[in-house]
Amino acid sequence: MPEQLPGHRPTLEAVAERAGVSRATASRVVNGGDGVRAHLVEKVREAVLELGYVPNPAARTLVTRRTGAVAVIIAEPEIRIFSDPFFSRQIRGISKELTAHDTQLVLLLVEDRGDYDRIERYLAGGHVDGALAFSLHTDDPLPAITRRVGMPTVYGGRPGWTAGSGEHGGIAYVDADNRGGAREAVRHLLDRGRRRIAHIAGPLDQTSAVDRLDGYRDVLLDADPALIAEGDFTATGGAEAMAALLERCPDLDAVFAANDLMATGALRVLRERGLAVPADVALVGFDDAELVAETADPPLTTVRQDIEGMGRLMAQLLLRTLNREQGDRAVPASVVTPTALVRRGSS
Amino acid sequence: MPEQLPGHRPTLEAVAERAGVSRATASRVVNGGDGVRAHLVEKVREAVLELGYVPNPAARTLVTRRTGAVAVIIAEPEIRIFSDPFFSRQIRGISKELTAHDTQLVLLLVEDRGDYDRIERYLAGGHVDGALAFSLHTDDPLPAITRRVGMPTVYGGRPGWTAGSGEHGGIAYVDADNRGGAREAVRHLLDRGRRRIAHIAGPLDQTSAVDRLDGYRDVLLDADPALIAEGDFTATGGAEAMAALLERCPDLDAVFAANDLMATGALRVLRERGLAVPADVALVGFDDAELVAETADPPLTTVRQDIEGMGRLMAQLLLRTLNREQGDRAVPASVVTPTALVRRGSS
DNA sequence: CGGGAGGCTGAGAGCGCTCCCGGCGAACGG
DNA sequence: CCGTTCGCCGGGAGCGCTCTCAGCCTCCCG
Numbered sequence: 222m223p224e225q226l227p228g229h230r231p232t233l234e235a236v237a238e239r240a241g242v243s244r245a246t247a248s249r250v251v252n253g254g255d256g257v258r259a260h261l262v263e264k265v266r267e268a269v270l271e272l273g274y275v276p277n278p279a280a281r282t283l284v285t286r287r288t289g290a291v292a293v294i295i296a297e298p299e300i301r302i303f304s305d306p307f308f309s310r311q312i313r314g315i316s317k318e319l320t321a322h323d324t325q326l327v328l329l330l331v332e333d334r335g336d337y338d339r340i341e342r343y344l345a346g347g348h349v350d351g352a353l354a355f356s357l358h359t360d361d362p363l364p365a366i367t368r369r370v371g372m373p374t375v376y377g378g379r380p381g382w383t384a385g386s387g388e389h390g391g392i393a394y395v396d397a398d399n400r401g402g403a404r405e406a407v408r409h410l411l412d413r414g415r416r417r418i419a420h421i422a423g424p425l426d427q428t429s430a431v432d433r434l435d436g437y438r439d440v441l442l443d444a445d446p447a448l449i450a451e452g453d454f455t456a457t458g459g460a461e462a463m464a465a466l467l468e469r470c471p472d473l474d475a476v477f478a479a480n481d482l483m484a485t486g487a488l489r490v491l492r493e494r495g496l497a498v499p500a501d502v503a504l505v506g507f508d509d510a511e512l513v514a515e516t517a518d519p520p521l522t523t524v525r526q527d528i529e530g531m532g533r534l535m536a537q538l539l540l541r542t543l544n545r546e547q548g549d550r551a552v553p554a555s556v557v558t559p560t561a562l563v564r565r566g567s568s
Numbered sequence: 569m570p571e572q573l574p575g576h577r578p579t580l581e582a583v584a585e586r587a588g589v590s591r592a593t594a595s596r597v598v599n600g601g602d603g604v605r606a607h608l609v610e611k612v613r614e615a616v617l618e619l620g621y622v623p624n625p626a627a628r629t630l631v632t633r634r635t636g637a638v639a640v641i642i643a644e645p646e647i648r649i650f651s652d653p654f655f656s657r658q659i660r661g662i663s664k665e666l667t668a669h670d671t672q673l674v675l676l677l678v679e680d681r682g683d684y685d686r687i688e689r690y691l692a693g694g695h696v697d698g699a700l701a702f703s704l705h706t707d708d709p710l711p712a713i714t715r716r717v718g719m720p721t722v723y724g725g726r727p728g729w730t731a732g733s734g735e736h737g738g739i740a741y742v743d744a745d746n747r748g749g750a751r752e753a754v755r756h757l758l759d760r761g762r763r764r765i766a767h768i769a770g771p772l773d774q775t776s777a778v779d780r781l782d783g784y785r786d787v788l789l790d791a792d793p794a795l796i797a798e799g800d801f802t803a804t805g806g807a808e809a810m811a812a813l814l815e816r817c818p819d820l821d822a823v824f825a826a827n828d829l830m831a832t833g834a835l836r837v838l839r840e841r842g843l844a845v846p847a848d849v850a851l852v853g854f855d856d857a858e859l860v861a862e863t864a865d866p867p868l869t870t871v872r873q874d875i876e877g878m879g880r881l882m883a884q885l886l887l888r889t890l891n892r893e894q895g896d897r898a899v900p901a902s903v904v905t906p907t908a909l910v911r912r913g914s915s
Numbered sequence: 916c917g918g919g920a921g922g923c924t925g926a927g928a929g930c931g932c933t934c935c936c937g938g939c940g941a942a943c944g945g
Numbered sequence: 946c947c948g949t950t951c952g953c954c955g956g957g958a959g960c961g962c963t964c965t966c967a968g969c970c971t972c973c974c975g
Contacts, residue, residue, distance in 0.1 A: 230694070232931055243955040248933060256953065275693045279629035280931035283960045288626070290674075309656075316677040320686065325695065327637075328675045330663045339667065346622045347577070348672065457863055489865060516804055518836060579961055590925040595963060603923065627961035630930045 231272040240268040290325040294354040314532025345370040351539045358426045375539045379428045394555045395534045397526035402560030403436025406505045415475035419448040421462040423479040433479045452483045459483025463490040481506035481513045503568040519566030526560045578619040587615040641701040643678040661879025692717040698886045705773045722886045726775045741902045742881045744873035749907030750783025753852045762822035766795040768809040770826040780826045799830045806830025810837040828853035828860045850915040866913030873907045
C-alpha cells in the first residue's frame with residue numbers, strides 16, 4: 222500500500238478525477254461496480270490503488286445510516302468476565318463472524334450500575350447498528366434500554382424474566398441446552414452406579430445455573446435438598462460448596478458441578494479429605510473449559526457446549542436482523558444449541 | 569429519557585428551532601456552552617431534554633476528524649488471549665480509562681496472518697484515532713502497519729526489535745519491570761538458602777519472557793544452563809518444563825517460573841513426584857494472577873505487577889498523544905512500572 | 916456624548932459520501 | 946428510417962454537524 226500522502230487523505234473526488242469519471246461512478250465502483258462498464262471499473266480501480274484511497278466511514282455512515290459496527294456489552298461486574306474462558310471463546314466466535322461480514326466489534330464493559338446511563342447514551346447515539354449482550358441477571362436494566370432506544374439486540378444465554386415472549390415481542394437469545402446437558406450428566410452418574418449424587422449449583426440468579434439445577438432435578442425427582450449447594454461459578458466457590466456438602470452428606474458418592482471451575486475446586490477439597498476420584502466420589506463438570514477440564518487431575522468428565530459456535534450464532538442472528546428491510550419488525554427466533562457429554566477420568 | 573420519536577431522530581436544527589436560537593449556538597451549548605449567555609444555554613438544554621436529542625457521531629466525526637474511538641489490537645493467535653487473566657485485567661484498565669474520557673474501545677482480534685491486511689485497511693480508514701496493541705513477537709508486522717498509516721499507537725509490553733529508539737522515532741510502550749522483578753524473586757530464593765535454583769522461562773520470542781530470564785541470570789551469573797527450561801506460559805507447558813528439569817537436575821531445590829500458570833503446572837508435577845513444596849523445592853511465580861496464585865496449594869509466592877494500572881497507563885499515554893496539537897510529533901515516553909514480591913506459602 | 920473594544924450570535928460553507936433523477940447514446944422493433 | 950426502450954453516466958442535493966467570520970449590541974473610556 223502506498224505511503225500516506227502528505228496533507229490529507231485522498232477523497233472519492235480525487236479518485237474520480239484521476240480516473241476521468243464522475244464521483245457517482247467512482248462511488249459505484251468502490252461499492253461493487255454494478256452497472257458500470259468494465260473499462261471504467263478498471264480505470265477507477267487503478268486510481269484507487271494509485272492514490273491509496275480508503276473510503277471515509279463517517280461520511281458513509283452519515284448518509285447510509287449504517288455504522289458497520291456492533292456493540293458487545295458485558296455487564297458482569299465480577300472478575301470472571303474474561304478469566305472465565307467461557308466469555309473469551311464466545312467473544313472469539315462473535316469476532317470471527319463479525320469480521321467475516323466486515324463489521325466491527327465495539328466492546329462495552331459495565332463496571333457499575335451508573336454505567337448504564339453511559340450505555341444508553343451510547344446506544345441511542347447511533348454509534349452501532351446492533352448489540353450483543355450476555356448472561357443477564359434477573360433485574361438487569363439492559364433489555365429496557367435496548368427496547369427504549371430501539372436497538373436490535375441478541376442475548377447470550379436465556380434472559381431471566383422471559384420464559385416465552387414478553388409483552389412487546391420476544392427477546393432473541395442463543396443458549397446451550399443446559400437442562401438437557403445436566404440431565405445427561407446425572408444419568409451418566411446413575412449409569413455408573415452412583416446413588417447419592419450431589420449438585421454444586423451456580424449462582425441462581427443466572428438462568429444457566431437454574432437450568433442445570435432443573436436438569437439435575439428432572440432426573441433425580443426425589444433428590445435430597447441437602448445434596449444441593451450453591452456456588453458462584455468460581456473454583457473457590459466450588460471448594461466451599463464441596464466442603465459444605467461433605468459436612469452435610471458424608472455418604473455422597475458423586476457430584477455434578479454446574480461448571481468446570483467449580484469442579485476443580487471440588488476436586489481439591491475431595492483430595493484434601495482423602496477421597497479418591499472417581500473411586501470414592503465421581504465428579505462431572507460442565508463447559509469442557511479448555512486448560513481446565515482436560516488438564517485437571519484426573520481429567521474431568523464434563524458436558525461440552527460449542528461456545529465459540531454460540532458466539533457465531535449470536536452474531537449471525539443479529540446480522541440477519543440488521544440486513545432485513547426496515548419495515549420488517551419480526552424478532553429473530555432464538556436458538557438452543559445441543560450439548561454433549563465428554564467422558565474422562567473423573568467418573 | 570424520552571421514547572424514540574416516530575420517524576427520524578431529532579437533529580441539532582430541531583433543537584435550535586425549539587430553543588429559538590441558531591444551529592451554531594445550539595452546537596456551542598451541546599459542546600460545553602462557553603461564550604453563550606446563561607438564559608440561552610438554559611433554553612437549549614431544555615430543548616435537548618424535551619426532544620431527547622443525541623448528537624450524531626458520524627456527522628461530528630466528518631467535520632472534526634476525530635472519532636472518539638481507539639482500537640485495541642490483540643494479535644495473540646493462541647487461546648491464551650483471554651483465558652490468561654493478564655489480558656483481561658489489562659483490558660479492564662484500558663476500558664476504565666477510555667470510558668472516563670468518553671472514548672470507545674474497538675476490539676480487533678487477529679486470528680491469522682492474513683488478518684493484518686484487514687487491520688491495515690481498518691486503521692487506514694480512519695475508524696479510530698489511535699491504537700493499543702499487545703505483546704508483540706519479534707517478527708510482528710504491526711509496527712510497520714501503524715507507522716505506514718500514521719496511527720498513534722502505544723504497546724503493552726516492550727516490543728521485541730527495538731531496544732532503544734527505532735530509525736524513525738521510538739515506539740511508546742508500557743511494561744512492568746520484568747527484569748527487576750525476576751531479580752527480586754531469585755534473590756528471595758537465595759535468601760531462603762536455596763542454591764540450585766531452576767528457571768522455567770516463557771516463550772523467548774516475547775520480551776517479557778526474555779527480560780525475566782535476564783533478571784534470573786543477573787543474580788545467578790554462573791547459572792547452570794541445565795537449570796533453565798523454556799515453557800509457553802501455560803500450565804501444561806509449565807508441567808512439561810518441570811518434568812524436563814527434574815530429569816536433568818534431580819537435585820534442584822527451587823524453581824522460579826516466569827508466570828503463575830506455569831508455576832501451577834510445575835506444582836502439579838512436583839506433587840506427582842512426591843516432592844514437597846516448599847520443603848523440598850521452593851517455588852516462585854510471576855504475575856500474581858487472580859484465582860491462580862492465591863488459590864494454589866500451597867499459595868504461590870509470586871511477583872505482583874499492577875496489570876490493570878498498566879492498562880490505564882497505556883490508555884493515558886495514547887490519549888495524551890491524541891490531545892496534543894497536530895504539529896507536535898513527539899512520541900510519548902515509555903513507562904516501566906514497578907513490581908513487588910508477594911510472599912506466600914510456596915517458598 | 917462619541918468612538919472603540921469586546922462579547923455574543925447567526926449565516927453559511929463545507930466535511931466526504933450516497934443516491935435520486937435526468938439525459939444521452941445505443942439498440943431494437945416497426 | 947424514426948420512435949421507444951433500456952443501460953449507463955453525471956449533476957446535484959443533502960446527510961448532521963462544526964467552525965469561521967462578519968455583524969450587532971453593549972459597555973466603557975475619553
